[in-house]
Amino acid sequence: MSTTTAEKSTQALRGGEYLIRDAAPAECYLREHRSEEQQMVADTVRQFIEQDVHPNLDRIDAMEEGLMPALLDKSAELGLTAMAIPEEYGGFGKDFITNMLVTEFTGHGHSFSVAFGAHVGIGTLPIVYFGTAEQKAKYLPKLATAELKAAYCLTEPGSGSDALAAKTRADLNEAGTHYVLNGQKMWITNAGFADVFIVFAKIGGEQFTGFIVERGWKGVSVGAEEKKMGIKGSSTRQVFFENVEVPVENLLGEIGKGHKIAFNILNVGRIKLAAGVLGGSKQAATAAVRYAKERKQFQQSIAAFGAIQHKLGEMTVRVYAAEAATYRATAWIDAEEKRLLASGVGENEALLGAAEEYAMECAMLKVIGSECVDYVVDELVQIHGGYGFSEEYPAARAYRDSRINRIFEGTNEINRMLSVDMLLRRALAGKLDFLSAAMGVQQELMGMPSMEQPEGLFGVEHDAVSRFKKLCLAVVGFAAQKKGKALSDEQEVLLWLADLLMETFVSESVLHRVHRLVEAGEAVETGPKGDIVRLYLQDAAQRMRTAAERAVTAIAEGDEARMLLMAVKRFTKMQPMDTVRARRRVAEALIEADGYPY
Ligand SMILES: Cc1cc2nc3c(=O)[nH]c(=O)nc-3n(C[C@H](O)[C@H](O)[C@H](O)COP(=O)(O)OP(=O)(O)OC[C@H]3O[C@@H](n4cnc5c(N)ncnc54)[C@H](O)[C@@H]3O)c2cc1C
Numbered sequence: 002m003s004t005t006t007a008e009k010s011t012q013a014l015r016g017g018e019y020l021i022r023d024a025a026p027a028e029c030y031l032r033e034h035r036s037e038e039q040q041m042v043a044d045t046v047r048q049f050i051e052q053d054v055h056p057n058l059d060r061i062d063a064m065e066e067g068l069m070p071a072l073l074d075k076s077a078e079l080g081l082t083a084m085a086i087p088e089e090y091g092g093f094g095k096d097f098i099t100n101m102l103v104t105e106f107t108g109h110g111h112s113f114s115v116a117f118g119a120h121v122g123i124g125t126l127p128i129v130y131f132g133t134a135e136q137k138a139k140y141l142p143k144l145a146t147a148e149l150k151a152a153y154c155l156t157e158p159g160s161g162s163d164a165l166a167a168k169t170r171a172d173l174n175e176a177g178t179h180y181v182l183n184g185q186k187m188w189i190t191n192a193g194f195a196d197v198f199i200v201f202a203k204i205g206g207e208q209f210t211g212f213i214v215e216r217g218w219k220g221v222s223v224g225a226e227e228k229k230m231g232i233k234g235s236s237t238r239q240v241f242f243e244n245v246e247v248p249v250e251n252l253l254g255e256i257g258k259g260h261k262i263a264f265n266i267l268n269v270g271r272i273k274l275a276a277g278v279l280g281g282s283k284q285a286a287t288a289a290v291r292y293a294k295e296r297k298q299f300q301q302s303i304a305a306f307g308a309i310q311h312k313l314g315e316m317t318v319r320v321y322a323a324e325a326a327t328y329r330a331t332a333w334i335d336a337e338e339k340r341l342l343a344s345g346v347g348e349n350e351a352l353l354g355a356a357e358e359y360a361m362e363c364a365m366l367k368v369i370g371s372e373c374v375d376y377v378v379d380e381l382v383q384i385h386g387g388y389g390f391s392e393e394y395p396a397a398r399a400y401r402d403s404r405i406n407r408i409f410e411g412t413n414e415i416n417r418m419l420s421v422d423m424l425l426r427r428a429l430a431g432k433l434d435f436l437s438a439a440m441g442v443q444q445e446l447m448g449m450p451s452m453e454q455p456e457g458l459f460g461v462e463h464d465a466v467s468r469f470k471k472l473c474l475a476v477v478g479f480a481a482q483k484k485g486k487a488l489s490d491e492q493e494v495l496l497w498l499a500d501l502l503m504e505t506f507v508s509e510s511v512l513h514r515v516h517r518l519v520e521a522g523e524a525v526e527t528g529p530k531g532d533i534v535r536l537y538l539q540d541a542a543q544r545m546r547t548a549a550e551r552a553v554t555a556i557a558e559g560d561e562a563r564m565l566l567m568a569v570k571r572f573t574k575m576q577p578m579d580t581v582r583a584r585r586r587v588a589e590a591l592i593e594a595d596g597y598p599y
Pocket residue numbers: 119152153154155156160161162163187188189190191229232237405408409410411412413414415492
């Protein structure tokens with residue numbers, strides 16, 4: 002059956018496809034359109050964090066004995082730990098969008114968010130997706146109620162980013178009944194109280210494999226709490242395994258396929274991190290505007306100063322844009338999961354397959370979200386002046402707690418490089434016609450630029466995003482052709498290429514979000530949301546120009562370099578705009594709403 006044009010325009014894009022096709026804004030999911038049930042879940046989470054977590058932040062950070070497990074139990078009473086677990090195992094089997102909302106609304110719970118995320122995410126999901134029926138029946142109902150609490154043990158003292166270099170080993174005993182586990186894991190969230198550990202070890206020192214290990218088993222022990230810069234209330238310890246006998250039925254997934262578990266769980270973890278930091282960013286933006294309104298210097302509220310309004314406006318621009326990008330990819334994953342389910346793929350494989358399809362977007366969003374929250378909390382401290390440096394105000398905790406997000410779930414350097422690598426791999430595997438699209442742009446560069454004036458709603462902005470895509474195709478395409486496999490040795494270039502991919506993704510997402518709102522009847526084209534789009538695009542163009550020029554001059558010479566540098570100018574050219582007035586208008590909306598307004 003052929004699809005109509007309208008149906009086609011609402012279809013999710015495939016992974017990386019946003020780069021090679023100018024899709025209609027209708028493809029972009031509007032977070033504003035969440036269902037009543039999703040809204041109810043979001044409200045429940047918000048209330049729980051405000052009533053049970055926020056008043057206890059100092060006690061949590063002091064690691065008061067039993068408090069974090071008790072809070073996890075309380076969240077379980079509200080059903081929050083059961084959302085992603087299938088109904089047959091005592092969960093609610095909620096869709097991916099709902100799970101992302103739960104993550105966003107727990108995201109401003111500081112250390113609690115990290116403990117909660119580790120339990121419901123990396124601790125529980127490996128069993129949901131890779132467990133046998135027996136493993137699921139044994140562990141999931143108790144993980145759903147938080148009677149059992151979970152942790153994930155991948156990192157070791159000598160292997161972090163290079164996770165597959167793990168030294169922990171598992172050897173089958175003579176009777177063939179147990180694997181004997183020996184090794185040491187590092188930085189394990191929830192290690193202080195977790196009952197179940199997902200552990201990666203090499204069978205016979207070679208085959209990287211997952212295991213479910215229980216805390217009570219002989220030979221399992223934990224180190225002292227790490228003394229950390231932030232998220233001080235989340236338990237982080239080393240975990241030791243000394244001749245631990247793991248029954249063979251607790252091997253998770255397949256022998257030698259532990260990387261499938263580790264990497265697939267990371268895809269989901271990365272986009273969830275992006276949702277979590279959105280919650281934190283909004284909370285920080287709200288704290289910033291409230292303080293700015295209250296604080297008086299030179300006989301006026303500091304919120305009246307342009308320097309402060311610039312910060313408030315820019316926070317809003319970045320958070321709104323990151324949110325558009327995060328939920329756009331969330332809805333793609335949700336749609337792909339449903340498509341796979343309808344095609345007969347099992348429930349377990351469906352979300353994993355969907356997240357794998359958008360692994361590149363998940364890696365980019367992890368970077369986008371974590372850098373957005375760091376910008377916001379840094380300016381939150383600055384707006385507080387000296388009080389930002391005081392533990393009596395919320396800014397210091399927000400600043401410390403956000404920093405970890407650029408490090409775990411794969412550092413931002415690793416995720417940047419991965420996003421380019423994933424794109425080129427998709428192209429080579431024939432999943433994305435990136436190289437023909439790149440050649441198309443090269444041909445276009447030989448001809449005269451079009452003089453056609455863009456028309457229609459946000460015509461100028463759509464034209465700009467279309468040129469950003471051409472920039473990605475021209476520069477990334479050239480780098481891939483010129484360097485081939487040797488491109489992986491040019492890490493600085495890879496990081497700049499990743500910036501081009503990310504800026505383009507966010508630019509199109511924020512434009513599509515606001516375009517759709519106008520189409521839905523919200524008169525936003527000339528209001529603050531229209532300003533947000535124009536500001537984001539204006540600054541993205543400048544950032545992209547710098548990144549692209551640096552990349553080009555590192556990999557091209559002579560005529561090739563000259564042609565590419567001309568292309569960079571052409572594709573990042575923007576109409577001048579008064580960004581000062583626009584950012585002030587965005588800030589005013591924040592001031593008027595007395596918090597992050599969207
Ligand atoms: C508070 C906290 C909680 C954590 N929770 C968990 C958990 O629950 N479970 C778990 O398994 N792990 C956990 N981790 C570990 C975390 O995932 C790792 O710290 C992270 O993956 C980075 O590894 P590393 O610390 O060994 O840094 P390294 O890998 O040594 O990296 C150091 C620096 O080198 C860079 N680098 C590394 N390799 C390359 C490369 N190939 N090219 C260019 N640059 C490179 C990195 O980007 C980074 O800047 C946690 C860590 C912390 C701090």
